[in-house]
Amino acid sequence: MLNRGIGSWPARRARKTPDRVAVVHEDRTLTYGELHERVLRLAHALRALGVTRGDRVAYLGPNHPAFLEGLFAAGALGAVFVPLNTRLAAPELAYNLADSGSTVLVHAPEQDGTARAAVAEAGVPHRIALAGPDEDGGLGYEELLAGAGTDPVDEAVAPEDPCMIMYTSGTTGRPKGAVLSHANITWNSVNVLVDTDLSGDEVTLVVAPLFHTGGLNMTCLPTLLKGGRVVLLGTFDAERVLGLIEDLRVTYMFGVPTMYDAIAARPRWATADLSSLRTLNCGGAPVPARTIATYLDRGLAFSQGYGMTEASPGVLFLDREKASEKAGSAGVPHFFTDTRVVGPDGREVGPGERGEVLVHGPNVMSGYWGRPQDTEAAFTDGRWLRTGDIARIDDEGFAYIVDRAKDMFVSGGENVYPAEVEDAVLDHPAVAECAVIGVPDPVWGEVGRAVVVLRPGVRADRDDILGHLTGRLAKYKIPKSLVVTEALPRTPSGKIIKPAVRDAHAPAPAEHPHP
The missing domain is CATH 3.40.50.980 (Rossmann fold)
Incomplete structure (x- = not known):
């Protein structure tokens, strides 16, 4: 051919x-x-x-x-x-x-x-x-x-020709299209086949949306490459997922933590026949320790990983053999992928120290669609992709993601970049200044909180300002709460100091993994 x-x-x-x-x-x-x-x-x-x-x-x-x-x-x-x-x-x-x-x-x-x-x-x-x-x-x-x-x-x-443009929100407030080549997607699939031991008799339940690289490239395409069977579910329903696992003898699935929590919360969770499952892969958002424990206690192989759209998405993966021993870790690099964890000086950090995760491999994108400057800025030395996420490595080389990109937060498995939301809030005539931060939420992991300064002599309430965003932004991006303040902390150059906003208006985030 x-x-x-x-x-x-x-x-x-x-x-x-x-x-x-x-x-x-x-x-x-x-x-x-x-x-x-x-x-x-x-x-x-x-x-x-x-x-x-x-x-x-x-x-x-x-x-x-x-x-x-x-x-x-x-x-x-x-x-x-x-x-x-x-x-x-x-x-x-x-x-x-x-x-x-x-x-x-x-x-x-x-x-x-x-x-x-x-x-x-x-x-x-x-x-x-x-x-x-x-x-x-x-x-x-x-x-x-x-x-x-x-x-x-x-x-x-x-293989080097562009195959797909996957849009991922950017910190500038406008989404950027990550260009994934045929080789990127093929090598990511090969990584999955090697690291999860997929077989030709795999029955993969694809319940995570295919428009995300996790649902498409971590489960669906590797299964089709191997000649297995993919079961497509249009919308997530925890009860139906349990039923499909039993009826179709599902062997493999991927989901974000909120999905797995919802499944485990169903009354039939304790008695459902889950014996066909070989691997449950979790990612896309911080995985609470209680979620990991729930599935390990049920005797299931619960693996987690860390990735990003720009890497097709697999970067790190914790295989099922280490799921219990290294619970909370995002694992080690996928087979054909390499990572480095570096400090501000560009040198690799030692065990236990924190640094930014860099990734290189045949699964890493060629660049952003129509954005040569953004592409250049995304790579170090033109080779290593900067993730913007912070990790520490233990003595055995297992990575623990302890912080995330500068301002982005994750709500229900969806990345939310505050700059985009802030731009929309600032379009409201009553708002003079705005900073959006992520705050903990028991269901979605995190949700947005808008901290605003109103124009002098103008009054507006939460429903008025946040209601202004309906139809302009996806629902998951719209903040769930709003705080009105007298002023926002800024640097001498006029930039909003986000850490100071968080300190004043949100509880300090607990340190936990971000697979």
Whole structure:
């Protein structure tokens, strides 16, 4: 084959195991042979719309076979896939669509209104609706596939070619698109196969959203590469997860801590048949010690790791053999990935000392889409990616993430960057100054708190100011509390001193791992 990217995976799997089940979604199953045929049809349909090498194809919707079909079809054409976060508001989606220059958006019925608004604002030429054609010019997904051919598609795609643009919020307040190549994603999958011992009989429950690298690249794609079965769940429901584990004999899944806490809180947790599970992988947010203990006490192999979108995402991983002995650690680097923990002077720190985590490997992104300056700033010596997260290493080389990037906090597995939220709050006519910080929350880990200074002579309350953000920001980004203060602490140059804001308006965060 000329195509050496992941767009060739369905064809390569179909020639090896065409009758093996690849995807399960609700009451529908697709074999590898059927998946390959649908990918070919979609590739031909996209080509008929003018999609060629390098063009961007976006997808908006919950976990669904069409997500994977879109990813592979784009890869078959040498195009670039752009997964979009379903939790974003229409203006945020429009920015991502315009920034990436996407020419096609495929979307699910649940996002119909948001998709139409975002496409109109961004000027995307083609909108494909999973629900079928509509009066606003949306093309029908299944109708397009039914009218397309199944002739082989074998474009020359190199491993270094861009495969995907994954948007991650930036500290400047605007999201940045991490460009992940076919090689990045392939090597990340190889790391997972080596470090978690996935097998061809794997039954992987994909309940974390595919628009995040954790759900897509740590569970779904490695399973498909190995020839296992992925079970796609569109929305998280703890009771249904337990039922699927029992009924389908699930062997592997990934989730964020809030998901695992919700599962363990179900009444049937103590009696559910979980004997099929081989590995439970947890990441994306700080993992409380009580969560780890709950699963280890149940006799389950509970592994955690640390990663970031820019690394596809795997950086560190604690395998199941060490899950109990090293509980709380994010582990050691993935097999083909290297890390360093360095101090402010750039030198590696000793055991027990703290330093910033740097990462290098074939899974690390080539850069940010259309942002050469941000790309240059993200790397040290042009080679090592700066994570902005702080770790300590024990005597055996196991890493413990003890602090996070300067201002970012994690709410329910979602990264929240205060600058973006602050910009939106400052648009309210009553607000003169604003600082957003993360504060502890028993359900979401952390939630936002807006600390604001009102304009002289103006009055406004919490509901008025925070209500102003509805529809402008995703719900998880909107602060859950608001404090009005006389002034915000600033440096002589005028910059807000965030540590001082936290000291005054939030309890000191406990030191705990950030996998």
